[in-house]
Amino acid sequence: MKLEQATIKDIARELNLSASTVSRALKNYPGINSETKRKVKAMAEKLNYRPNAIALSLRHSRSFTIGVIIPEVVHFFFSTVISGIEEEAFSRGYNVILTQTNEKLIREKSSINTMLSNQIDGVLISYSKETTDFEHFSNLIDKGFPIVFFDRVPEIPKAITVTVDDFGGAFEATKHLVEQGYRNIVHLAGPPNLKISRERSEGYQAALRESGITPDPAMIVPCPLGTNAEAQQVVSKLLHTLKKKPDAFFAHNDMSAVGAMMACKEAGLQVPSEVGIVGFSNWQFCSMVDPTLSSVYQPGFEMGVKSTQLLLDWIEKKFDPEKSEISSVLVTELITRQSSVR
Amino acid sequence: MKLEQATIKDIARELNLSASTVSRALKNYPGINSETKRKVKAMAEKLNYRPNAIALSLRHSRSFTIGVIIPEVVHFFFSTVISGIEEEAFSRGYNVILTQTNEKLIREKSSINTMLSNQIDGVLISYSKETTDFEHFSNLIDKGFPIVFFDRVPEIPKAITVTVDDFGGAFEATKHLVEQGYRNIVHLAGPPNLKISRERSEGYQAALRESGITPDPAMIVPCPLGTNAEAQQVVSKLLHTLKKKPDAFFAHNDMSAVGAMMACKEAGLQVPSEVGIVGFSNWQFCSMVDPTLSSVYQPGFEMGVKSTQLLLDWIEKKFDPEKSEISSVLVTELITRQSSVR
DNA sequence: TTGTAAGCGTTATCAC
DNA sequence: GTGATAACGCTTACAA
Numbered sequence A, B: 001m002k003l004e005q006a007t008i009k010d011i012a013r014e015l016n017l018s019a020s021t022v023s024r025a026l027k028n029y030p031g032i033n034s035e036t037k038r039k040v041k042a043m044a045e046k047l048n049y050r051p052n053a054i055a056l057s058l059r060h061s062r063s064f065t066i067g068v069i070i071p072e073v074v075h076f077f078f079s080t081v082i083s084g085i086e087e088e089a090f091s092r093g094y095n096v097i098l099t100q101t102n103e104k105l106i107r108e109k110s111s112i113n114t115m116l117s118n119q120i121d122g123v124l125i126s127y128s129k130e131t132t133d134f135e136h137f138s139n140l141i142d143k144g145f146p147i148v149f150f151d152r153v154p155e156i157p158k159a160i161t162v163t164v165d166d167f168g169g170a171f172e173a174t175k176h177l178v179e180q181g182y183r184n185i186v187h188l189a190g191p192p193n194l195k196i197s198r199e200r201s202e203g204y205q206a207a208l209r210e211s212g213i214t215p216d217p218a219m220i221v222p223c224p225l226g227t228n229a230e231a232q233q234v235v236s237k238l239l240h241t242l243k244k245k246p247d248a249f250f251a252h253n254d255m256s257a258v259g260a261m262m263a264c265k266e267a268g269l270q271v272p273s274e275v276g277i278v279g280f281s282n283w284q285f286c287s288m289v290d291p292t293l294s295s296v297y298q299p300g301f302e303m304g305v306k307s308t309q310l311l312l313d314w315i316e317k318k319f320d321p322e323k324s325e326i327s328s329v330l331v332t333e334l335i336t337r338q339s340s341v342r
Numbered sequence C: 001t002t003g004t005a006a007g008c009g010t011t012a013t014c015a016c
Numbered sequence D: 001g002t003g004a005t006a007a008c009g010c011t012t013a014c015a016a
Helices: A008-015 A019-026 A034-046 A053-060 A076-091 A105-117 A137-143 A164-177 A195-210 A228-241 A254-266 A298-315 B006-017 B019-028 B033-047 B052-059 B076-091 B105-117 B135-140 B168-177 B195-210 B228-241 B252-268 B299-315
Strands: A065-070 A095-100 A122-125 A148-151 A160-164 A185-189 A221-222 A246-249 A276-281 A295-297 A327-330 A333-335 B065-070 B093-099 B124-127 B147-150 B159-165 B185-189 B220-222 B249-251 B276-281 B294-297 B328-329 B333-337
Touching: A008 A019, A008 A034, A019 A034, A034 B076, A053 B052, A065 A076, A065 A105, A065 A160, A065 A298, A065 B065, A076 A095, A076 A298, A095 A105, A095 B076, A105 A137, A105 B195, A137 A148, A148 A298, A148 B299, A160 A164, A160 A298, A164 A185, A164 A246, A164 A276, A164 A295, A185 A195, A185 A228, A185 A254, A221 B147, A228 A254, A246 A254, A254 A276, A276 B276, A298 A327, B006 B033, B006 B249, B019 B033, B019 B220, B065 B076, B065 B105, B065 B299, B076 B093, B076 B299, B093 B105, B105 B135, B105 B276, B124 B299, B135 B147, B147 B299, B159 B168, B168 B195, B168 B249, B168 B294, B168 B333, B185 B195, B185 B228, B185 B252, B195 B220, B228 B252, B249 B252, B252 B276, B299 B328
Parallel strands: A065 A095, A065 A122, A122 A148, A148 A160, A160 A327, A185 A221, A185 A246, A246 A276, A276 A295, B065 B093, B065 B124, B124 B147, B147 B159, B159 B328, B185 B220, B185 B249, B249 B276, B276 B294
Antiparallel strands: A095 B093, A295 A333, B294 B333
């Protein structure tokens, strides 16, 4: 059962007018009899007329719809970004069509194709962990199609990107641990093919160096899944195997940090007195665990808003990506809680 | 800069054919010269032809797009549901357009209008906390427009709904607390205008009665915001004011449960030996807090999948809501962890 | 001030 | 086997 939508033609027929007059009346064109205008609007109201956005899209070759492609919806940080995207798009009269890739490259590609078929005006992308080749993006960029990358951004020419200052955040977190007197700081690192992981790792190392500590490769431990179970297991093992006994953990995400915390508790180590822990992202649960978890806040909502602003400005030709290369970097903020302060 | 999309006309021009022939060739219609077909497909490939979904929508009055309206994206449960919706829709060739209402009725209404303008084929809705009048829904239902409600469902005639067994989940949780020997069980209740809140409250009361305990209105405490801060404050106060000292909390959501846990710790009460706590939803952090939090698991992903199945079956006329009234109730599962087992 | 006609991309219908 | 035409709903030169 379809919804019987009244069209301009219906209004025209009822009032013995032409479709063009109705169209003009509805849009307050100059040079329309005000009585006609009144009648048209009244009839539109009566018939519950609603413009057909599909017809408008076809006419204007503009859909007022943007696409969003993310790895996962069920992810606190990404959901925050989506929220920002949705707010900004809504307030500027755009629709958002959303797909998740589940970290699969093939879904990423097919999503882009579907969206292009649907004539989206532009797209926001955070790519999957499987993506190592960026040709499907550069093709679009080369054709001048509006595309903005956020958080997970490719290192390709002319890409417009929005990220947080991962390096700076990691630097600050590590520095903080040093200041609290921790010396043997382990880094639980993310998947190395993501730039964000590398930035965080480098920020950590830079902070150590600046503090006169030489980074030890053995202290950089991969936790590519980023789950608390993984980190717990990894850290439990570490506590036995490492020569230099670690007295702090800087994790690339909050779940790993919690995993580390659980492993320490299990091993009978006091947090923060014996071991300091700092996470990254400042997820909701940071203030709910015991001890509460210090973490680097990433402005997800702002990232969504900023990315969308850039994209829509581009679409609406308010800025020209050819002339103004933009990579926007949002500042992070270290939130210190119990887990790292002694 | 628009993407120069090749159209059927372009292919036709290149090959000196008519648009209709090209269209037929591309769709493998019978009665087309196989050589022509080959040439057309080759040219389509060469020009990187992609069918214009907008034109198809206009032609067929079908957009292959469904709308999703939820209160908040940044909400673990809802994001899980979205994930299920997205998966099912994607696998059946539909797009998902998403809006969040931020719990505002006015946004709910305007979102529906925008989506209708965009000729969505159907819509999935979980309504806002502000929504108390359901006329904007019944209007659509009366016109036979495909609409499926999930989680927060209105009690109006002919509404197709998908919920979890909130009553049953609450019943089981409360029963479990009783079995663990807790007697003065407080319920931290959700906003009463949501049916889910009432169901959970009633499940709690029914379980008490079945255990020979008369529910005490003073032991049902509103926590309408559902934040841990709110619950912590409420519970701290409770511990002093209630005549019958509470020895357990069944919260309508997990954040309230954590708030209660924090308040108890603060008051020097041991969990679970002195106070038992059970939450609702089984959010990620349940296994991360200390002690780990027992909670009622709600199948969010399945809810998304089920709702979408119903909606798409309706759209594709695989079931007739006039004949088969469907309210689908998914089972919950109590996950017992440390906070309630002694 | 209003009407006519063409066109956005596609396909169903009817010709040839 | 293939082509011409009309139609989906709307806007916009151009004409009246």
